[in-house]
Amino acid sequence: MAVLVVADHDNTEVRDTTNKTVTAALALSKDVDILVVGQGAEAAAKAAAGIAGVRKVLLAESAGLGKMIAEAVEAVIVPLMANYDAVLSPASTAGKNFAPRVAAKLDSSPLSDVMQIVDANTFVRPIYAGNALETVQSSDAKKVITVRTTAFQAAGTGGSASIEKISGADAPKTAFVSEEVVKSDRPELGAAKIVVSGGRAMGSSEEFHKVLEPLADKLGAAIGASRAAVDAGYAPNDYQVGQTGKVVAPALYIAIGISGAIQHLAGMKDSKVIVAINKDADAPIFQVADYGIVGDYKTVVPELMTALG
Amino acid sequence: MKVLVPVKRVIDYNVKVRVKPDQSGVDLANVKMSMNPFDEIAVEEAVRLKEKGLVEEIVVVSIGPSQAQETIRTALAMGADRGILIQSDADVEPLAVAKLLKAVVAEEAPGLVLMGKQAIDGDNNAVGQMLSALLGWPQATFASKLELAGEKANVTREVDGGLQTLSVSLPAVVTTDLRLNEPRYASLPNIMKAKKKPIDVKSVADYGVDVSPRLKVVKVTEPAKRSAGVKVADATELVSKLKNEAGVL
Numbered sequence: 146m147a148v149l150v151v152a153d154h155d156n157t158e159v160r161d162t163t164n165k166t167v168t169a170a171l172a173l174s175k176d177v178d179i180l181v182v183g184q185g186a187e188a189a190a191k192a193a194a195g196i197a198g199v200r201k202v203l204l205a206e207s208a209g210l211g212k213m214i215a216e217a218v219e220a221v222i223v224p225l226m227a228n229y230d231a232v233l234s235p236a237s238t239a240g241k242n243f244a245p246r247v248a249a250k251l252d253s254s255p256l257s258d259v260m261q262i263v264d265a266n267t268f269v270r271p272i273y274a275g276n277a278l279e280t281v282q283s284s285d286a287k288k289v290i291t292v293r294t295t296a297f298q299a300a301g302t303g304g305s306a307s308i309e310k311i312s313g314a315d316a317p318k319t320a321f322v323s324e325e326v327v328k329s330d331r332p333e334l335g336a337a338k339i340v341v342s343g344g345r346a347m348g349s350s351e352e353f354h355k356v357l358e359p360l361a362d363k364l365g366a367a368i369g370a371s372r373a374a375v376d377a378g379y380a381p382n383d384y385q386v387g388q389t390g391k392v393v394a395p396a397l398y399i400a401i402g403i404s405g406a407i408q409h410l411a412g413m414k415d416s417k418v419i420v421a422i423n424k425d426a427d428a429p430i431f432q433v434a435d436y437g438i439v440g441d442y443k444t445v446v447p448e449l450m451t452a453l454g
Numbered sequence: 455m456k457v458l459v460p461v462k463r464v465i466d467y468n469v470k471v472r473v474k475p476d477q478s479g480v481d482l483a484n485v486k487m488s489m490n491p492f493d494e495i496a497v498e499e500a501v502r503l504k505e506k507g508l509v510e511e512i513v514v515v516s517i518g519p520s521q522a523q524e525t526i527r528t529a530l531a532m533g534a535d536r537g538i539l540i541q542s543d544a545d546v547e548p549l550a551v552a553k554l555l556k557a558v559v560a561e562e563a564p565g566l567v568l569m570g571k572q573a574i575d576g577d578n579n580a581v582g583q584m585l586s587a588l589l590g591w592p593q594a595t596f597a598s599k600l601e602l603a604g605e606k607a608n609v610t611r612e613v614d615g616g617l618q619t620l621s622v623s624l625p626a627v628v629t630t631d632l633r634l635n636e637p638r639y640a641s642l643p644n645i646m647k648a649k650k651k652p653i654d655v656k657s658v659a660d661y662g663v664d665v666s667p668r669l670k671v672v673k674v675t676e677p678a679k680r681s682a683g684v685k686v687a688d689a690t691e692l693v694s695k696l697k698n699e700a701g702v703l
């Protein structure tokens with residue numbers, strides 16, 4: 146049986162979430178093909194062809210695919226599924242957007258956020274904000290899977306798969322209007338080795354950026370935030386870490402002025418090392434932190450900057 | 455226009471979840487249950503559209519045990535007009551929920567289905583997208599802003615990397631994200647009024663949909679526990695530990 150991986154990419158390169166999804170796919174089959182959908186994504190297709198263990202890369206392009214319009218992506222994938230027993234995509238917002246549509250069209254029960262592949266039919270996934278893990282056995286012939294990429298190692302490079310162009314698709318009832326892309330020279334939140342996150346304690350957008358940016362720059366870190374900080378407008382929505390935001394598992398996660406609600410922990414508790422800075426010694430974040438400093442971030446963060454040299 | 459809002463009864467988001475010792479699931483006996491928070495946001499948005507005069511009727515539908523009537527009542531107290539309970543004591547998988555909702559849409563003919571992006575029990579984030587695919591309607595998920603403009607809806611979506619705005623032709627399926635609005639608390643008079651609003655109780659069989667599960671739950675387990683580490687005195691000690699003990703700097 147062959148399986149299809151839908152790449153996550155920025156037109157030029159594939160994100161490492163794609164390599165991680167390939168690892169998950171290789172646990173199902175040795176015959177792994179990658180589908181690159183986009184517009185002007187030839188370079189990304191070349192990068193995908195270089196992932197070790199990949200058999201073939203399919204490239205489908207159109208205006209709608211360039212914006213990852215779910216209806217268009219689904220229209221490309223569904224006919225391809227005659228040749229595949231499973232389709233896997235990173236559990237990115239794009240993956241979560243199109244994968245269930247593909248499942249519905251194939252009359253298959255989707256498997257969201259899979260973190261372990263036990264065998265070809267058995268999968269482990271988090272439920273209740275990661276407070277429980279369920280092992281499920283699927284009886285569907287075609288599996289539709291989104292992958293919790295933090296749970297898989299990235300497949301390496303050195304492959305030389307062929308690239309085949311296939312026809313694209315568009316979504317007649319859905320029009321792209323505009324986008325606001327958060328620009329940053331820092332690493333992407335999902336891929337960063339170090340993440341510094343701020344919470345409601347920051348009190349304002351100015352303070353959030355004034356406190357976290359120099360620290361992040363010194364550490365080469367990405368910046369994250371709690372829901373409370375995003376709701377209050379201190380940080381853009383795509384900084385949100387948690388059950389309903391991004392799931393991260395960096396080598397080092399520094400939570401500053403974040404209480405540690407279960408919904409936040411759901412997005413960061415698999416980090417290797419967790420540091421918490423909070424003035425409340427009883428804040429639940431300390432129950433998961435490897436190192437905690439009880440204190441006002443207003444004094445602790447400047448001291449940290451100095452100590453880092 | 456009529457709006458259909460599917461609402462799910464789930465464990466309250468504040469409850470600490472306990473896995474049953476026999477690994478058959480999560481302990482739901484005597485725990486507080488509430489409306490899924492994203493569905494509350496969907497009800498609120500529908501009520502605001504009605505208050506603006508853009509919507510005539512709000513119908514809420516829930517698939518679940520008879521207690522899900524309470525969840526429907528909550529929505530009615532917030533301002534929805536009537537409810538449908540499709541009673542099922544067994545868990546219904548997202549695919550089957552989508553099929554049932556498709557059948558409800560066929561009966562009710564709404565111009566918009568407004569629903570949560572994710573139920574916080576199963577964390578699937580799937581039903582809205584599946585319903586849209588089954589209906590052949592456009593979808594706009596993870597909405598942080600919704601504007602109705604004649605035959606279309608303009609929806610701003612929270613996506614990795616920022617925000618995306620789409621224009622979808624109606625009828626459409628829109629799923630809510632956290633920042634769409636802040637749901638109201640129902641006032642006492644509205645709670646009283648809601649008691650008189652109609653709830654139609656149906657069974658799964660009424661819709662002729664096969665809801666037999668495709669996924670067999672083998673076991674439900676607790677994730678690896680993280681234990682609390684140490685408190686350090688100051689930033690200097692922290693940096694030294696991160697360098698020498700943890701080796702992450």
Ligand SMILES: Cc1cc2nc3c(=O)[nH]c(=O)nc-3n(C[C@H](O)[C@H](O)[C@H](O)COP(=O)(O)OP(=O)(O)OC[C@H]3O[C@@H](n4cnc5c(N)ncnc54)[C@H](O)[C@@H]3O)c2cc1C
Nearest residue numbers: 344345346371372373387388389390402404408409424442
């Ligand atoms: C459906 C749903 C989904 C959710 N999804 C998410 C999600 O994905 N991600 C998420 O993060 N949350 C999520 N939440 C929200 C979550 O429940 C919490 O409300 C939120 O995480 C709290 O954010 P916070 O820790 O910044 O704020 P608070 O809980 O208010 O904590 C602020 C902390 O800062 C400390 N503090 C204050 N001043 C200082 C100072 N000067 N120095 C040091 N410390 C200080 C305080 O002691 C406190 O511990 C969700 C909630 C719901 C209902």
Ligand SMILES: Nc1ncnc2c1ncn2[C@@H]1O[C@H](COP(=O)(O)O)[C@@H](O)[C@H]1O
Nearest residue numbers: 460461517569570572573578579580581
């Ligand atoms: N049993 C149910 N009854 C009514 N609506 C539901 C049910 N299950 C899911 N939904 C709707 O589908 C959304 C997404 O759920 P899910 O895909 O299960 O995460 C929820 O926010 C609800 O709006």
